[in-house]
Amino acid sequence: MLRLRLLITLLVFLWALPQFSGLAAEQLPVGIHWQTNQKAPVFASPQAKKGGTYRSYMMSFPLTFRHVGPDSNGSFASVIRLQNLSLVGIHPNTEEVLPELATHWAYGDDHRTMYFKLDPEARWSDGKPVTADDYLYTLEFMRSKNIVAPWYNNYYTEEIERVIKYDTYTIAVVSKKAVPELHLKVPISPTPKHFYGKIPKDFVRRFNWKIAPNTGAYYIDKVKKGKYVTLKRKKAWWAKDKKYFKGRYNVDTIRYTVIRDLNTIFEYFKKNKLDSFPLTSPTFWHQKAKGMEVYEKGYVKKVWFYNNTQQPSIGFWLNQANDLFKDRNLRYAFAHALNMDKLLNEILRGDYSRLHNHYTGYGAYTNSKIKAREFSVKKVEALMMKSGWSRGTDGIWQKGQRRFSVKVNYSAELHTKRLVVLKEEAKKAGIEMILKRLDGSSSWKLNLEKKHEAAWTGFSTGLRPAYWEHYHSANALKTQTNNFTNTADPELDKMISQYRLSLKIQQRIDLSQKIQQKLFEIGAFVPAYKVGYFRVAYWRWWQMPDVPATKHSGDLFEELGTGLFWIDAKIKKETLAAMKSGKTFKPETIIEKTFKVD
């Protein structure tokens, strides 16, 4: 009897245990609207054939194969990290959400939770299935002090609140803050729990050269430290027939050889020891690669590909706390005094184009109606007269004791010859520019302390325009903030706050357009130029889709990114024979303007 009672108690206890301890699977909320996307245009080519080797280079051998922790942020990091797929991807042309490790997803009403149905076919390199536990483990892993990665520690604590497991193939990821576009934030990558296990104290050392299983198309095959790394394609990769992965990652082997100097790399390329070479730099395109024999004989092709991606904001940041630039007319005059066209077309060979707006290349968020102020001495004169200035005996504008002389603070030696041209032209418009070149960090410090008059510099980009850091009054007249123009405008503040708080995408887009218009009216940032393309040379047997790269591509050969290219064995054979016999082909330069903007 006692035994029976004990048994019942035990049973009741076992039944109740999960309810209280939280170990039980949480219930998926009802009314979830699952979505997927099988209708987006495919960007890979159906003609792509598998096989061959792609020979690439790295400038130095990586210090580790870990994807996190000390020294893991070198140039090889992308090779490791791109092999870890996320829950969902973003279409490189349309920017739609695409299935990746999850087949379906859904948004919670709180703008913080996103639900995912995992693809049950997903496998790690070692054949083990990818399950919900691997996502739970990501959180544990990324929060661990043992990985010695403060940024990740912080991000996965302060930004990602938790991961909820509903069953083996259903999870939710919860963001700490409500955000308008959850799919840009919460689709994390799984971490192979069976591989790392309990994270040891000496993780950094123990896993330094360990090759972790991944979910991508390649795995690290052979390594010779200091010399090369070879990747091999997984023959039975779980995603190879999925709609958005078909026709991608075509080469069987990718080999990265260590070559430490760009000029040497170029020589290797010309000797057919490497498959492609970047020519974006004007020095290579216009001088070193001009008339190279392999191109003239048609063995190597050149591509000039215009992309359309977020552009860094290069230009003059006028400090409105400065006596001169308090006056809006003077800010406008400064912009009209910059002969950017002359610089771009007569010095820089038309390689770069004019940047019209601080926030260029953000799709619908960019107000494309805004055109940068053009060089016009007449307009400068009109503006200066309006503010009561007159030309002095040296031709520079004067008003009382003040002279329109601006110190321009910059740091790149390469930019000296660009600024010098602008300086000479500005003289015609009666504005004197004094060029101050400082070393990078001193120059940046000067700007952060807002001690500059005009700063020539640029900020890198994010996925969506960030206005608060650059233009909100909360950051004006304060040191160590990115509001380099010291903009403080109550109306603008209101719009920026609204933009930050809004969870409606359309409203954010509308606000973004208005904010940019307002910024144009304020005129404290004078945009300079952008590089809206990449250029590359490659051997003629490499094949690509009709549009050879995507809107956001930075290279034709993104072997682990888009991975669109493949080798045509027949053409390769033909070319190699031709090189032996001396037969030539017509040299070809492809200029691809599908994604070109203005």
Next chain:
Amino acid sequence: MQINPLTLKRIRRFKSIKRGYYSFLLFAFLLLIAVFAELLINNRALLVYDGEELYFPIYGDIIPGSQFGLGYDYETNYRDLQTIYKKKGENRFVIMPLVPYNAYENDLKKGTYPPFAPSFADRHYLGTDEIGRDMIARLVYGFRICIVFSLLLLVINFSIGISLGCLMGYVGGKFDLLFQRIIEIWSSIPFLYVIMIISSIIIPSLMVLVLISVFFGWMGMTWYMRTMTYREKARDYVMAARALGASNRRIIFRHILPNAVSLIVTFVPFSVAGGIGALTALDYLGFGLPAPTPSWGELLQQGTNNLQAIWIISSIVVALVAVMVSITFIGEAVREGFDPRMHSTYE
């Protein structure tokens, strides 16, 4: 004016060394060009006659284009004005300097990109640099800055070096010992690193650069002056002067220094060459005068980056070699001239 027969003899000996003498003439000629550079190389006209009045735009304020009916308020483009006047063929005229460009303006063309090769038609006799500035103008104005720099450096370095060295030698004892050690320590500060650090936090002007260079360059002269003074101090004539009751000041300035002049003078040319070399090196490395100041180092830098534009690197190298070699020859001849021992050479 009476010239000391000894000095006359020295000059005669200097002149007799032909290599040095011709180098001196060449150098003097270059200096002359540098001093009057505005009259030879300028985008402003030497003389303009607009039918009513004569203008001399070279020195003085700018004359806006509207003055000549060109319809703009910035500085007149005298080259354009010249072509306009020539076309009209009236009695109005513009006389341009030999090279009608200054060292700053970018003379660009549509459809082709700088650097442009030497061309008599464009009056870029040595071509242009990589952003279309005239090479001769950059060379000459750069030379002027270089010379001003090294002369300033020379004067300050020598004043400090001579006075301190003289004092060390004359006073001797603990004072001498103390400064010897200070100088030794001072000399071990790596000059180039310090200047790199300094010019990455402040923008050096010419004067600042001179002062930084003096900061690390004053020691050289002290050693020579110290030994020289020690030697002269022990001579009988100094003893005699002292016995006659001459003050220390009188002994130093009237007796010791004049006897050290020959030493000082022989160091001058080499010091000038050193100054030119230092500024060129700093500019080459990008730690010199701020852009767009014309400078030889910057030209050298451009030249090595644009080897296909052979006129850049060749002009600057020829100029640099010519100046350095001639200064060295002058130095050699000066040393010979001031050497009290007469060497006979048979040729």
